[in-house]
Amino acid sequence: MKFDIILAGVGGQGVLSVSAIIASSAMQEGLAVKQSEVHGMSQRGGAVLANLRLSDRPIASDLIPRGSASLILSMEPLESLRYLEFLSADGTVITATNPVANIADYPPLDEVLAHVRGLPHALTIDAESLARKAGSARATNMVMVGAASPLLPVRFETLERFVQTIFAGKGAKVVETNLKALHAGRAAASE
Amino acid sequence: MNEMVLLGDEAVALAAVHAGLTAAYGYPGTPSTEILEYLIRRRREHGGPRAEWCANEKTAYEAALGVSYAGRRTMVTMKHVGLNVAADPFMNSALVTVNGGLVVAVADDPGMHSSQNEQDSRVFADFARVVCLEPASHQEAYDMTREAFDISERFHIPVMIRLVTRLAHSRGIVTVGEARAENPPHRDAHASAWVLLPGNARRQWRALLDRFDDIRAYVAASRFNTAEGGADGGFGVITAGLARNYFVENLEDLPARPAHLHVGAYPYPAAAIRAFVAPLTRVLLLEEGYPYIERALRGIVPPAQLDIQGRESGAVPPDGELNPDIVRAALSLPARTGVVVPGLSLPNRPPQLCAGCPHGDSFHSITAALSAFPDAIVTADIGCSTLGALPPYNAIETCVCMGASVGMAKGAADAGYHPVVAVIGDSTFLHSGVTPLMDAVAADTPMTLIILDNKTVAMTGGQPTLRSSSELEAVVRGLGVPPAHLHVVEAHPRRMAGNTEILRREVNHRGLSVVIGVRECIETAKRTKQEQSAAAARE
Numbered sequence: 001m002k003f004d005i006i007l008a009g010v011g012g013q014g015v016l017s018v019s020a021i022i023a024s025s026a027m028q029e030g031l032a033v034k035q036s037e038v039h040g041m042s043q044r045g046g047a048v049l050a051n052l053r054l055s056d057r058p059i060a061s062d063l064i065p066r067g068s069a070s071l072i073l074s075m076e077p078l079e080s081l082r083y084l085e086f087l088s089a090d091g092t093v094i095t096a097t098n099p100v101a102n103i104a105d106y107p108p109l110d111e112v113l114a115h116v117r118g119l120p121h122a123l124t125i126d127a128e129s130l131a132r133k134a135g136s137a138r139a140t141n142m143v144m145v146g147a148a149s150p151l152l153p154v155r156f157e158t159l160e161r162f163v164q165t166i167f168a169g170k171g172a173k174v175v176e177t178n179l180k181a182l183h184a185g186r187a188a189a190s191e
Numbered sequence: 192m193n194e195m196v197l198l199g200d201e202a203v204a205l206a207a208v209h210a211g212l213t214a215a216y217g218y219p220g221t222p223s224t225e226i227l228e229y230l231i232r233r234r235r236e237h238g239g240p241r242a243e244w245c246a247n248e249k250t251a252y253e254a255a256l257g258v259s260y261a262g263r264r265t266m267v268t269m270k271h272v273g274l275n276v277a278a279d280p281f282m283n284s285a286l287v288t289v290n291g292g293l294v295v296a297v298a299d300d301p302g303m304h305s306s307q308n309e310q311d312s313r314v315f316a317d318f319a320r321v322v323c324l325e326p327a328s329h330q331e332a333y334d335m336t337r338e339a340f341d342i343s344e345r346f347h348i349p350v351m352i353r354l355v356t357r358l359a360h361s362r363g364i365v366t367v368g369e370a371r372a373e374n375p376p377h378r379d380a381h382a383s384a385w386v387l388l389p390g391n392a393r394r395q396w397r398a399l400l401d402r403f404d405d406i407r408a409y410v411a412a413s414r415f416n417t418a419e420g421g422a423d424g425g426f427g428v429i430t431a432g433l434a435r436n437y438f439v440e441n442l443e444d445l446p447a448r449p450a451h452l453h454v455g456a457y458p459y460p461a462a463a464i465r466a467f468v469a470p471l472t473r474v475l476l477l478e479e480g481y482p483y484i485e486r487a488l489r490g491i492v493p494p495a496q497l498d499i500q501g502r503e504s505g506a507v508p509p510d511g512e513l514n515p516d517i518v519r520a521a522l523s524l525p526a527r528t529g530v531v532v533p534g535l536s537l538p539n540r541p542p543q544l545c546a547g548c549p550h551g552d553s554f555h556s557i558t559a560a561l562s563a564f565p566d567a568i569v570t571a572d573i574g575c576s577t578l579g580a581l582p583p584y585n586a587i588e589t590c591v592c593m594g595a596s597v598g599m600a601k602g603a604a605d606a607g608y609h610p611v612v613a614v615i616g617d618s619t620f621l622h623s624g625v626t627p628l629m630d631a632v633a634a635d636t637p638m639t640l641i642i643l644d645n646k647t648v649a650m651t652g653g654q655p656t657l658r659s660s661s662e663l664e665a666v667v668r669g670l671g672v673p674p675a676h677l678h679v680v681e682a683h684p685r686r687m688a689g690n691t692e693i694l695r696r697e698v699n700h701r702g703l704s705v706v707i708g709v710r711e712c713i714e715t716a717k718r719t720k721q722e723q724s725a726a727a728a729r730e
Contacts, residue, residue, distance in 0.1 A: 171728030
């Protein structure tokens with residue numbers, strides 16, 4: 001079993017937290033994991049990409065080869081289209097529909113979403129409103145983890161446990177909000 | 192528990208602790224920053240070992256030298272271009288008789304994700320004549336760092352650990368070993384080995400060169416250089432660094448397994464390389480960085496019987512970072528394709544200043560103040576302030592190296608331009624801007640220096656600056672900048688008109704002036720607020 005994930009978004013959207021929760025959960029379940037992150041300059045509002053590789057065999061490369069990713073999980077619709085060269089023919093794109101339009105030439109959102117929905121396996125999630133309902137727009141990234149969860153080779157209970165662990169330092173309220181967001185994302189993906 | 196999930200940077204940091212580290216120093220720089228951050232966090236939680244940010248890489252290196260002189264184990268961390276700043280102590284420390292183990296952890300940035308060049312530190316290690324170990328996995332990052340301390344004490348030289356971005360910032364599993372105790376303080380009995388007067392330096396240099404037979408023997412026997420036979424006739428592959436992983440990633444698609452030599456310990460094992468290529472007719476060099484082994488192998492008169500392929504032959508691109516697909520093409524395997532959407536073209540999303548960033552307000556003031564001076568030159572520097580080069584600001588013209596804005600402004604003014612304005616962040620100023628400002632004071636250069644004081648080292652994630660914001664004015668005044676032309680202003684939109692007026696006046700002044708624009712980075716301000724509310728929620 002091999003499951004390569006491209007995690008995409010814009011600096012500040014919590015891409016690295018998404019990566020950390022999925023990676024920790026996979027390791028907990030005994031899978032080999034390599035997780036390559038982007039730090040530094042591009043975190044300043046630029047396009048952010050993380051490579052997350054899960055396998056039941058040793059993994060050589062930290063970077064995902066072209067045409068190999070089982071999943072592109074994006075916090076932002078435009079960014080969900082940036083790395084399609086890495087998606088395998090039967091891979092899935094899951095993206096939040098909420099744009100970060102911090103560039104002057106951001107294309108019309110309808111066009112971007114039409115491109116996504118035209119892909120063979122795609123799922124769009126209004127993650128921000130689900131996160132707000134769960135208690136905070138800041139939990140948008142956990143909605144996306146929930147939305148990806150049916151595809152991930154990881155038990156949902158393990159993801160729940162790591163959401164609790166990672167947010168424990170921020171108080172019970174934050175943990176509760178993020179757990180609700182995780183469940184909301186999973187429910188939306190199953191509809 | 193002896194299995195841990197660590198960033199490559201963290202594996203180096205933890206290995207240093209387990210090797211008996213007494214003190215570590217560094218200056219933040221992507222992708223090296225997380226080494227010292229890990230040690231600083233650990234010191235806060237466990238009370239040691241000592242780990243501190245320094246003014247720059249040179250001062251950090253010199254502090255580490257002092258620890259080594261006192262007999263204890265030490266590490267200094269920096270990004271590749273930081274080693275240029277520390278080049279003077281680095282080169283000379285190869286000649287002293289290193290006492291306590293001295294490890295130089297340098298993180299290169301092939302592909303220039305967050306850097307102004309992609310220099311390969313293996314070449315620098317060769318220049319200094321020291322051992323360099325280059326990990327290709329998290330486990331090697333840990334094992335090599337531990338071994339580096341032993342090697343440093345065995346050969347009495349600094350030892351370099353060369354990391355690259357994709358290992359420094361990748362997480363993997365590391366099996367850790369037993370911790371070793373710190374060395375007790377003990378001064379070297381032969382202290383004249385550290386007095387590099389010409390007579391001593393000649394002796395020390397020769398002694399270093401004489402040790403090279405032993406160093407080569409160490410490298411020849413190193414478990415980090417590995418050779419495997421192949422089944423592809425006269426074809427073999429030499430890998431260095433992460434290229435090994437990209438090679439292995441493609442291995443199962445190759446019709447026959449080529450012979451494979453991996454180099455992880457330097458000086459490169461020349462005898463092993465000669466023996467490896469002897470039966471080959473074609474060799475492919477895959478190096479994450481410069482074609483360093485390739486150039487040595489090719490030489491000026493290439494071996495007639497051997498087809499040498501790599502970055503210099505065009506089999507691999509001459510620049511940039513490697514990845515599984517580039518290595519795949521070099522191995523003549525068919526390209527993999529992903530999903531292609533016809534007619535889709537996406538706008539780039541370059542990095543930019545955060546909404547509400549104080550630097551943005553400063554750039555607006557600078558542009559407004561200079562609107563009457565179409566010939567003005569604006570030099571600038573490294574850090575978040577470099578983003579002023581991009582739209583919507585387009586406010587600066589140069590970014591070369593730490594502190595260069597100040598010296599370059601002096602030079603441009605000396606060349607006859609007026610007005611000349613230099614823009615630099617507070618941490619970059621403390622790193623390398625103070626000394627060129629002294630030059631400008633001495634010459635009363637007609638230029639205006641604008642220090643953007645956001646009270647943090649912002650680009651690398653908000654490390655504390657070495658002196659607090661409130662002390663910056665005293666530092667500048669102490670250098671001799673005339674008080675009448677030294678201003679501290681608040682970099683806030685509500686002060687825009689007044690700040691612009693002050694800038695316009697000082698830009699017009701035919702002498703040296705300094706304007707410090709102060710407002711905390713919104714990222715660190717937000718983080719402080721979040722930490723406070725989280726602390727309150729826990730109570």
